[in-house]
Amino acid sequence: MKVPQPNAAMLQQLDADGRLQHLINLEGLPRALIERLLNRAQQFIRPLGAPPARSSALAGVTVANLFGEPSTRTRGSFELAARRLGADVINLEVHLSSRSKGETILDTVYTLQSMQIDVLVMREAESGVPGYVARHVAPHVSVLSAGESHLSHPTQGLLDALTIRQCKGGFQKLSVAIVGDVAHSRVARSTFQALNALGVGAVRIVAPPALMPGPEEFSGCERLHSLEQGIRGVDVIMMLRIQKERMSESTVPVGANYFREFGLTYERLRLAKPDAIVMHPGPMNRGVEIDSEIADGPQSVIQQQVTNGVAVRMAVLEAVTEGLRRDWNRA
Numbered sequence: 001m002k003v004p005q006p007n008a009a010m011l012q013q014l015d016a017d018g019r020l021q022h023l024i025n026l027e028g029l030p031r032a033l034i035e036r037l038l039n040r041a042q043q044f045i046r047p048l049g050a051p052p053a054r055s056s057a058l059a060g061v062t063v064a065n066l067f068g069e070p071s072t073r074t075r076g077s078f079e080l081a082a083r084r085l086g087a088d089v090i091n092l093e094v095h096l097s098s099r100s101k102g103e104t105i106l107d108t109v110y111t112l113q114s115m116q117i118d119v120l121v122m123r124e125a126e127s128g129v130p131g132y133v134a135r136h137v138a139p140h141v142s143v144l145s146a147g148e149s150h151l152s153h154p155t156q157g158l159l160d161a162l163t164i165r166q167c168k169g170g171f172q173k174l175s176v177a178i179v180g181d182v183a184h185s186r187v188a189r190s191t192f193q194a195l196n197a198l199g200v201g202a203v204r205i206v207a208p209p210a211l212m213p214g215p216e217e218f219s220g221c222e223r224l225h226s227l228e229q230g231i232r233g234v235d236v237i238m239m240l241r242i243q244k245e246r247m248s249e250s251t252v253p254v255g256a257n258y259f260r261e262f263g264l265t266y267e268r269l270r271l272a273k274p275d276a277i278v279m280h281p282g283p284m285n286r287g288v289e290i291d292s293e294i295a296d297g298p299q300s301v302i303q304q305q306v307t308n309g310v311a312v313r314m315a316v317l318e319a320v321t322e323g324l325r326r327d328w329n330r331a
Contacts (some may be wrong), residue, residue, distance in 0.1 A: 001271055017186045022134040024142045025152040026193040034197050038316045044311035052080075055281040055315070060328065061321050063119040064112050065091045067146065071123055071305055072312070073282055074146045078121050078162075081313035090117070094101030097142035111134055113141060118324060119317065123147040140327070142320035150184045150243070156281055161198060163305050167277050171200040177231045178205040180240035181260060181288050183213045187281040188240060192218055208228030208262065211242075212291075227262050232271045238279040239264055239290050264290045269299065277301045297321050 013029065015021040020033060063082040066074055075091070082089045090112075097181065104299040119142045122130045127149040134143040147153045161171075168174055176195060182188045182205050192203055204222045205212065212223060224230040233238050244259065264278065278290075278300045286292045295302060 008201075009212050013179070015323055017302055017323070019170075019323055020316075021323065022168045023129075023154050023297075023316055023320065024131045024143065024145050024148070024155050026154045026197065027152075029197065030205070031197045034158070034161070034194060037068055037158055037193040037312070037319060038165060040318065041162055041308065041311040042166075044314045046206045048307070052084055053311070054084045056086040057318055057325070058082065058085035058321060060119045061086075061317075062090070063121060063317065064117045065089065065121045065146070065218060066108070066112075067091075067093055069123050069147065070071055071146070073309060074123065074153075077306070077309040078144075078146060078155075078313050080310050081263065081317055085314055085317055086308075087119075087317070089179050090115075102294070102307070105129060105133060106136055108326040109137060113138055117141065119144065119320060121146050125149055127151055138229060140324050142324075143322065146248040147186055148249075150186050151189060152193075153190045153281075153313055154323040155309070155316055156187050157310040158316070160187070160191040160238070160279060160281070161162070161194040161245050162194060162308045162312060163279065163301055164277070166233060166304070166308075167301060171195060171198045173201050174236060175202045175204065175234045176200060176236040176238065177206050177234045178238045178240065179227060179264070181211045181242045182218075182240065183211045184243035188238075189217070192221070192242045196220075204230050204234065206262075208258075227264075227268060231264075231268065231276075232237055233277060234272050236277055236279065237264065238281075240281070240282075241283060241285055241289060252256045259288055263288065266291070266293060266297075267295060269323060275299075281305070292305075 013020060013022045013024060014164060046053055046187060065075055065078055079089055079091065113314040121144045122133065123146040124130060129142055132150050137143060143150055163228045178188050195203060198253055204224055205218050206227055209225060278294055280290060280302050284290055284295055286295060
């Protein structure tokens with residue numbers, strides 16, 4: 001399916017009252033809105049082993065998870081977030097839906113609208129699909145990107161920002177290294193957008209030449225091809241998975257060779273600040289981009305990121321349905 005590629009101005013994510021209606025990417029979202037989402041997400045955090053936060057805020061709301069790519073963390077946390085807010089949830093996998101028979105994406109969406117779906121959560125391998133759908137849904141329906149091609153993963157960017165704020169207290173004086181397959185990473189793009197909006201001190205992009213994004217992206221970032229130079233003295237190290245599914249077979253880095261040059265080990269971690277945190281969006285390739293001892297070690301906040309994912313998605317679901325629920329209460 002070829003999706004028309006709109007310019008940024010056509011992707012209206014806020015409604016007429018300035019509320020969040022769709023979440024396709026984080027580019028250009030007001031800092032105050034991002035901070036409100038992080039603050040609300042923080043209110044949903046509970047210690048592991050304690051009962052999770054719940055409410056009936058989304059009672060009567062129906063959320064459809066429409067995933068065209070595999071997912072564990074994102075899909076599971078969106079479903080938990082919706083259910084913990086009292087919503088009805090339907091999960092659809094594209095390869096098991098009528099799209100596998102040739103149905104267009106809009107016909108699938110219109111079918112779901114007819115079932116009184118209020119929120120569509122979409123993961124798509126093709127660029128432009130979530131925004132395309134957002135411009136064609138009924139006015140009361142919200143579209144949330146759960147990952148779009150290599151371009152964006154907005155809720156991951158928000159949960160990464162929340163994790164950093166929890167661990168470091170703020171952003172202005174921090175240095176952050178984003179390491180690995182930056183060229184193909186939607187996580188890197190969305191996390192950079194979030195950090196940029198929140199006024200982070202400095203972001204370094206660290207990657208082999210073949211995995212470095214083009215010069216038109218990540219404006220203002222220092223670009224380094226040496227892991228040792230890239231993480232020296234930083235506060236936050238974000239390791240990225242090699243996106244094999246977005247590369248030709250001949251260009252996929254060899255695991256052992258890649259680990260020798262760009263794998264995070266304790267020896268390399270000592271180059272960062274003593275209290276530096278290590279992040280990874282998952283799924284991890286242990287022994288390729290990160291050593292298991294680091295992934296499970298005291299400086300790792302990888303599981304904290306997963307916990308924050310549910311809270312952030314609860315905050316986003318609340319936000320995008322605020323107008324709908326207000327209209328229901330007035331009726």
